[in-house]
Amino acid sequence: MEDDHLKSRTQKKKxxxxxxxxxxxxxxxxxxxxxxxxxxxxxAQAIKMGRKMTRHGARRRQLQYVGVxxxxxxxxxxxxxxxxxxxxxxxxxxxxKKLERWRDALREGDPLLIEEILLACPSAERQRLxxxxxxxxxxxxxxxxxxxxxxxFQYLRQIYRA
Numbered sequence: 133m134e135d136d137h138l139k140s141r142t143q144k145k146k147x148x149x150x151x152x153x154x155x156x157x158x159x160x161x162x163x164x165x166x167x168x169x170x171x172x173x174x175x176a177q178a179i180k181m182g183r184k185m186t187r188h189g190a191r192r193r194q195l196q197y198v199g200v201x202x203x204x205x206x207x208x209x210x211x212x213x214x215x216x217x218x219x220x221x222x223x224x225x226x227x228x229k230k231l232e233r234w235r236d237a238l239r240e241g242d243p244l245l246i247e248e249i250l251l252a253c254p255s256a257e258r259q260r261l262x263x264x265x266x267x268x269x270x271x272x273x274x275x276x277x278x279x280x281x282x283x284x285f286q287y288l289r290q291i292y293r294a
Contacts, residue, residue, distance in 0.1 A: 151202040155195055155199050169214075170213075172205060178198050232285070235285045239268045249261065
């Protein structure tokens with residue numbers, strides 16, 4: 133910030149727009165995600181107010197205000213926190229897709245997958261897993277996967293976290 137007088141006007145505007153975009157990303161986070169980010173109280177209040185605003189003009193002005201507040205702080209910790217949230221969400225999506233693949237393969241009758249799951253998830257109970265797979269297969273043979281498949285998926289989710 134000491135060399136602000138050395139920057140061109142264009143460079144300053146570009147940095148301001150980037151800070152405003154960072155503020156916009158903060159507005160799009162859930163309240164739970166916002167609590168994980170350390171920021172000044174004034175900025176947190178401005179973001180909370182901006183989340184409530186629905187009119188375009190008011191929201192735009194609030195975003196500009198958030199950008200002004202962002203200029204007063206070091207945005208690096210906020211950038212890092214946003215990146216961690218994005219990576220965490222990505223990891224959750226990957227885990228969810230993996231569990232869906234496991235469920236579908238188990239329903240189709242992949243016998244080696246049960247052993248793989250038992251090795252990957254030490255808290256898994258072999259007998260319970262076999263029972264849930266058997267129920268899901270019977271249900272699938274009837275034509276409409278439903279409750280048993282959901283119960284199998286929930287069990288896989290439970291043992292994968294543990």
